């Protein structure tokens with residue numbers, strides 16, 4: 001009886017748009033749903049640094065190198081905010097990382113595609129961060145306090161990420177014929193994988209029903225994907241690029257674009273670990289984690305020494 005009462009009080013808080021805080025009672029399913037989503041969000045931020053890091057030493061100018069470095073550093077910080085939010089749910093960062101390294105936890109499929117040209121870095125900023133903005137602006141209103149506050153901080157930086165990507169794409173698209181070709185090729189390769197970032201259709205989604213009931217998500221996968229498509233197609237048209245969707249057409253009566261279907265076999269194939277870069281991304285992440293062991297040990301030893309000094313003082 002007591003748990004039923006607690007569950008009713010919990011849902012009443014959710015329905016009143018009150019934030020759930022770490023010390024509040026919450027159903028175990030709510031906790032594990034958040035542990036899964038927030039930690040995978042954090043993993044995505046950190047793994048996402050790899051495809052962009054590939055171009056730091058190849059950036060075409062000092063300015064573009066500095067901008068790219070700043071963006072990648074932001075992503076590392078986003079990962080830290082999100083791991084900290086995930087840790088408030090009673091699981092350690094080491095446990096989350098173990099789940100990632102063992103393949104139990106996922107990260108966004110988009111980061112399993114290679115960045116082959118400089119225009120790809122533009123496509124990543126414009127499309128990947130553009131999609132992330134649509135998703136994360138909505139997640140600012142998520143019911144879990146620490147996640148919502150992390151999203152507010154992260155969203156402040158994301159628009160710079162999207163703008164720097166769109167600037168690269170516009171420079172290429174409005175440049176020489178070879179540069180325009182490079183930009184179109186990048187759009188061709190990143191358009192559909194960017195749409196996959198929003199997850200399966202709502203009807204196929206294992207988690208959306210609970211996510212909406214508990215206001216973890218405020219809009220569904222399909223609603224957010226549609227929002228992203230409607231605004232991004234126009235951005236492509238402004239710089240003279242063609243979205244690689246033969247079914248894309250403007251519906252005058254409805255005032256919106258209609259579009260084709262995602263290749264869900266490709267989506268699940270990449271999610272299941274068979275994308276172009278899955279193995280490389282994980283190998284690199286595990287090596288970097290192992291190479292960084294001494295830094296973590298030194299930082300922990302220093303913190304413990306400081307603590308014992310304070311106890312003695």
Ligand code: 3HC
Nearest residue numbers: 041044106107108109132196197198199200205206207208
């Ligand atoms: N890549 C990998 N796995 C995916 C996926 C994708 N694009 N889309 C869905 N999945 C997985 C889900 O994780 C779930 O698997 P699980 O049960 O093992 O976790 C399964 O497919 C079913 O999907 P659902 O839609 O039912 O799952 P969710 O309700 O969790 O929705 C999500 C998936 C939309 C990614 C949601 O978790 C979410 O909004 N997460 C927060 C945002 C996020 O993680 N974005 C990733 C990119 S971060 C980024 O782009 C940073 C930017 O700065 C570059």
